Structures are given as C-alpha cells and as structure tokens.
Amino acid sequence: MFSKKDTSKVLLRDNVSPKVLQTKYDVRGEIYLAAVKRANEGKEVIYTNVGNPHALGEQPLTFNRQVLSLVMAPFLLNDPRVNSMYPSDAIARAREYLRHVKGGLGAYSDSRGNPYIRQEIADFIQRRDGVTASPDKIFVSNGASECVRMFLNCIIRGPNDGVMVPIPQYPLYSASIALYGGEMVGYYLDEDTTWSLDMDILRSSLAAARAKGITVRALVYINPGNPTGQCLNKENVENLLRFCHDNRMVLCADEVYQANIYTPKAFVSARKTLASMPEPYRSNTELVSFHSVSKGPFGECGLRGGYIEFHNIDDGFIDEMYKLASVNLSPNVTGQVALGLMVNPPRPGQPSHNQYQSEVRRCIESLKRRARRIVDAFNSMEGVSCQPTEGAMYSFPRIRLPRKFIERAKSLGKSPDVLYCLELLDETGLSCVPGSGFQQVPGTFHIRTTILPKEDKFDDIVGRFKSFHEGFIRRYGKPEPEAPRSRL
C-alpha cells in the first residue's frame, strides 16, 4: 500500500519510468555535454556531432526562405514594393500556400498534415518513382523522427516485439525501441565492403531473435546510411523487400539523406524498387518510408518537417496512427510548408529555377569534396581506416586503439571511444560522437564526425584530427594488430 512516508520526494530518478531510464541517445550525450560546458567557459568548440548544416554556416536555399517569409507575414504581399523585393514565382508560391493553408501558419492543420501539401508530397513521389501515390497514405510530422517514434509506438505491443536495426545505426531507433519497451534485433553491416548488407547475417539475426521468442515486426534500414554513409543498390533493396515479405515484417526505409549522394550511383527508393518487383511482392510487402527537410541541400533542421508514406499498410492501422497524431493536434505548419517547398522546387522556366539549382549543385559538390577530403585524411592516419562516404553527412572511421589506452579507459569506467572523443574535444575543440553511441562490432571502435564544417575551415579541422591522432599515438603507443572479428 502506497504511503507517503516511503519516499522523501515523490519523483526521483529511481521511480522514473524504467523505459525512459533504459533509453540512450548519445548524439547529445556525454561528449556533447562536455562540449557545451567547454563552450560556456569561453573555449572554442566545433560541433561535429549532429547533422546540423545551418549551424555550421551552410546557407539556406534562397527561394525557400523567400516563400516562407511571405507566408509568415502575409501583409508583405500588400506592400507595393514586394515585386521588387521578391521574385514573382516566390510571390505566386506564397499566395498558393496562403490559399490552401486555411488560417495560414497560425492555425492547427489536419493532424496528418495539410492536404494540399500532402498532395505535393504525393506528386513528388510519383515524379521521382513513376508510381501512383496518394496523400491519404502520407502523414506529416515535426521531423521524420516524430514519424518514426509514432510508428514504433504503434507496432511495439510489448517486450516480445522486435525491430531489426542495422549496426551501426542512428540511435533514434535503439532509443525509441527501448522507450516503447520492445526488443532491438541488430544486424551487422560489413565494414570492409563499404558497410554492405549481407542477407545471411540478416537471416541469422532473425532466427536468433525468433529462437528467443521474439516476434520481429519490422526491419529498419537507412539509405544513404547514417553513420555509415553507404548507398544501396537496387538489388540490396529488392533483397530487403523480399526478406520482409517472406518473414511478415514491415520494411522501414529511412531515406532522409536521399538528396545527399556523392557517387554516380543514383538514389534507389524502396517505393520505386517495390513497384518494379513481381507479385506477390508488389502488392503484399508492407513498406513505410521516411523523408525530412532537415538534410539534403535544404538542411532546414530547425523547422522540423518530415513525413511517413504508408504503402501496402492496412487502413485500420493507419487510422490508429491518425488517432495518435490527433492527440498532438497538428504538426507545425512552418515545417509543413518547408516540406512542400522541398518536394516541389521551382520548375525549369520559372524565375528562381536557375539560382535554386545552382545553389543545390554548389552545396552537393562542396559536400562531396569535403567527404572525400576527410575520408582520405582518416585513411592516412596510423591505425585508422575509413570507408568512403557515398552519401549522407558523416564520416565514421574505425580507430584501432593501443592496449594502454583501452586499459586506461577501463580503469576510468568509460568506453574507449568515449575517452578518445573526450580527449579529442579537450585538445582540439572538436565534438564528435563515439562509435559506441551507434553500436559497433564488439572490440572495434569508431567515431562519427559530420562533414559539415565550412570548406574554408575544413583543412584546419582535418589538420586538427590528424595532429591530435599523431599526439595520441605518441602518448599511448601503437595500436593493437587487427584482432580476429566475431560478429555475433
């Protein structure tokens, strides 16, 4: 029987929900908090821990901010000078949104998102993939992360429901699965072959989970990969779709980096791949896909706009997601308009088209150059090996650590890569995320850095990584020889 004298304070860490306690999200974990503390002491910090382009000086696309500012302040449209301050297509676009978004940015929209904007998204999917897409199967939310969380909340019924997640993975997935009390079923990517997918590994992960009594309900993959940066090909995606169909799982395609591609390989969407497959796969494989305004050349992280597209998903299930979305009333409307602008950019012939395309091109070319530079730099360091960054925004080098250092970490009760990152921060101001935050093959260590610092600072930053590592080797000795690797 509960009685008040049992606790001196009602709410303590001890009686916080265990699910919350077991949730871990290191992208803003120990290193980041140490970095913030350091910044507050007036020391320099370079935040390379989050894919946050604008925070590192990336410029927003001009057209987007023009339209958004007009939708934000419609009175500007009545200003006689507006035609000289804004291009005509930005003005026209703003008027379109004001016509179709009742009450403008300040009114709650449909809980699933404004229908006009969801139609723009459907049109985008149709153009991109040559499929028929419907706005009824598209929900918008405050970022793709919120869509992911809502989806996982609906599918995880209890501790015996599992979700397959790549290792390494973006820890939204591991954290959300823990938060909703499910079981994370990891499948290792093969680092040496550019973090490739090995279907045998997936099969054995699934089998092991099932042997433990877990019902695996979904499989997540991230393409382009985060933190790993690989781009999948059509065969990979087909294999995943077939695998999910045959094992009665939903395929969850996290495609938020689809506009960050640095190789000649084109982006392969799950939706398009599925449409090209024969029956029974085409009509029976359950698929959800996620996209966001936060990445790509758009980089509008702070506006929080993302969507989920349901394909071959039961309507009853979608209704439950709708109900869950309703409790939040409405996704933020600014982010929704940003989504519309992302999926429906200025067309050829429109006044802003050329500038828009050249801004996009410049951004991607620059990211491509930075990706190459940092990967080459890591590969030139002793005991460091780094797979190419084919896409996304990160580099995820593997660092072989000297025995002395590993032991020091152990004695401090820290994961060795955490300690590496703390020392890196201390010496260089660089705030990265240790590989343990993404999970990795046991006995291996990685760090994740973004490729986002501006190009004119990039050489300096690469230099800092290099000189830190050289000093590190001098301090702690040469790294251990390659250990035989056991995956499972």
Added chain:
Amino acid sequence: MRRGRFLMKAMSLNLSTVNSHVKNAEYAVRGPILLAAQEIEERLKNDPGSLPFKRVLKCHIGNPQSLKQQPISFVRDVLTCVINPSMMERATFNPDVVERAKRYLEEIGSAGAYAESQGISAVRQEIADFHYQRDGYPADPRNIFLTNGASEGVKSFLQTIIRDPASGHRDAVLTPIPQYPLYSGTTAVLNGVLVPYYLNEEAGWTSTSKDLDAAYEGAVAEGVTPRALVVINPGNPTGQVMAEEVVREVAAWCRDRGVVLMADEVYQENVYKDGAKFTSFRKAAFDLDLFSGQDPLQMVSFHSVSKGFFGECGLRGGYYELLGIPDEVRMELYKLASMCLGSNTVGQIVTGVMVKPPQPGDASYEQYNRERSDILDSLKRRSLVMCEGLNSLTGVSCNVIEGAMYAFPTIRLPKKAVEAAKAAGKGPDTFYCLRLVHETGICVVPGSGFRQKEGTYHFRITILPPEDQIDEAVGLLRDFHEKFLNEYKD
C-alpha cells in the same frame, strides 16, 4: 491490379496487431463529429446550395486563426526577419523588431539549425524573467524546456513518470472531470491509470481538497499509486478561473500528499470575468513556501502560444518549467528531448515574444497593445453572447465562462432522445451533436469526449466564431434545439 493466383495475405500490421494501449486511447476532439463535418464540407464545396445552411462552422477546437483571428503583427514581423534576414535591410521594420530578430539570430545562427535540446537559451531566459515578473519569484532557465506546443511537454512528462505495470507498479494520474482529453488519451497510451476527481458544476466547476482526498484515497484503496495531479486553470472545457485561495489549497494538498502537481496554464491570458484573476500555481506554491523543508512540493507548469490572444496554434510553441524536481530527473527529460533534437525554432521564438512582448515606449508597443485589447475584448464579448445564447435554450444551462475559449453547457435530453440514441448505438450527447452538425453545419464536441458525471450530458463549443457569424450561429443552434426537443418530446 490483378492479384490473380496470388493470395492476398492479411497484412501483418492491422487493427488486431497494433499496440493495444494506442488502440484503447481515445481523443474525441477529432472524432466522429469532425469526420461528419469534413464530409459535409466536401458536399457543400461541390454543391453549395444542397443543404439548408451555407457553411460548416468548426467550433470543436480552440483554433482561433482558422476562424479569421489575425496574428499579432509584432510576432510575424520578428519571425519574418528571422526566416529571411535580408528583409531587415530591404523592407522597413520597426527598430524593436529588428533588434529582437537579431538577438535571436545571434544565438541560433539560422532558423534552420537545430537548437539545444531544451530550447534556445535566450528564450528560456526570457521565460525565466517572465515568471519572475509575473509571480515575484525567480526561475532557473535550466528547468525550462521548449516544446512543440504544450501537449508535447505533457506527453514527455507523463512518459517519464508513468511506469509500465510490468515493472510492478500501477501508476495513476489524478485528472479533473471534465478534462481536456490529452490527459486521458496520453495516460491510456502509456498504460497508466486515470483517477478522476469531479469538478462541481453547481459550484462553478470548482473542486476542493475534499474531492481530491476522495479520489486519492479511492485510488490507494485499489492498490494504485497516484503520481500526479493535473489541474487546468483556466479550465478546459469548463472555463473556470480558480480563486487564489483554491490555487493555494490545491498546491498545499499536492505537497502534503506527495503528488506531483501538473499545472496546465495555457489559458492564463484568457480571463473574462470581472474581478477574476489568474494566479499561477508556482506563485501560490512560493507564497506558501512549499518548496522548502523535508518534503517539498514537486511541480511542472505548462504554457503555450496557441491560446491567449496570440492564437498561434500552427506554429507549435510551448514550454514547461520544473520546480522541486531533482536534476537527475531533469536529465531524463533532457534525454527524451534530445531524441527528437528539440522543438521547431519558429515556435520557440514566438514563445520568447509571448513572454517578452513590446513594452511601453517601444516602437511596436502601441500597435501591439491595440491588437491585444481588440482580441481580448472581442473574446470577452463573444463569451457573453455564447453563454447567454445557450442559457436561453430550453433545458440547457451554461456556467459563466470565466476564462479559456469554450462553453460547456449541460443539456437535459428528453427520454425519447436518449432511447433514439441508444437505438442508433451512440451516446446521447454524441447523437445530439451529430444531428446538430448535419442540420446546422455547427461542429462541436460531445461532453463524453471530456468525460462527465454519469447521467449528465454536455457539449463543448468554442467562443471563437467571428463576431459577424456568432449571432447567426447561436440562432441556428436555438432553432435546431427547439426542433430537436419537439421531435423527441414526451
């Protein structure tokens, strides 16, 4: 698409395989009445003359700007400068607008950057200053979280305190009945227990510590652990503004019982009754010195840009402040906030402007103040029109709308109507509201969506129809009601 020889397997994700806690949750604000309203809207769009009324009037949700309320100019000026900084040179904005926008931009760099997980620190400082100014007691920005609307903060907090029954606990949230169904819905999704405490309609929707005691003891007797008490002040749907003594009484009760106080104060700017005054729970708690001593009070207050006179629902700006909550618990909330990388920056900036508006002497002050009074005066007028109108209906009685944005009248339904409802498989108030939307286009929420005392029926209607439509709306309601009573009279 020919399925041919290939058997359509049932989808692995379907209603029977969805998380049962999600399935069990209800949120009637966007339920069947709204669906009917949307269908009617479609019909009117395609064939405007097809029904005996010209439009659907959405009175089911506190969404002012969807019903022609204009945003506050200063807010949008600042936001447009933050979104498109080049405008500060090319258009003419008041100097206080530019100064404000520049201050925010200095910290965030761009509206497109993720801010810190708890939110922009300049805004959290503004909120702390606001609390100090409003209540006379300082606040620590470290205890403040900016969220996508207050609702998101409520969800995070409940998620942190409600432990899954599998861990051996049956955690409960004490909620006022009637209540805004965010609380019941979220508690259900989290597999917590909702313990009701009834607001007394005859006494202007108040509750006393006796009511709280009854609820608390009843819960404990059933082996349930009451973890938090939710109070909505001003009330939603009920509109009462709690007197200062009552606020103090409830705060003291929470301290004595060791229950976390969750103070939903999003309507604090919507006070219409002459003589009524909003008292924040944190002020009352500090006044009574509830945070000192062996067993201090633990509380969280919520506020939002969606209500008041800002009405910026779509921008999703809100915050919560923790008091008496240990730092180790705050770190858990920080972790949850980090997973989604924080709330949208536009919403955060509006929140800053809300708590730190133009001051007398500032260039934008006069216009700001005028817009503010126009909206609040209008809301007050409409609250009277709606309340009077409802009270003029036979068998309907509506308490004075002291604050917030709603009327929540009680309706006495004839026995025949109740029977007709049962025959149609619907709750009597849902039945009434469905008929209402079909015959007048007016969309409201049945009282069952908020819960109500057994055997009573209510509906919630907003006071938000624009001034040039509200009299007509009341007239339509009156005609419908009389017709309905006549149809089902004994």
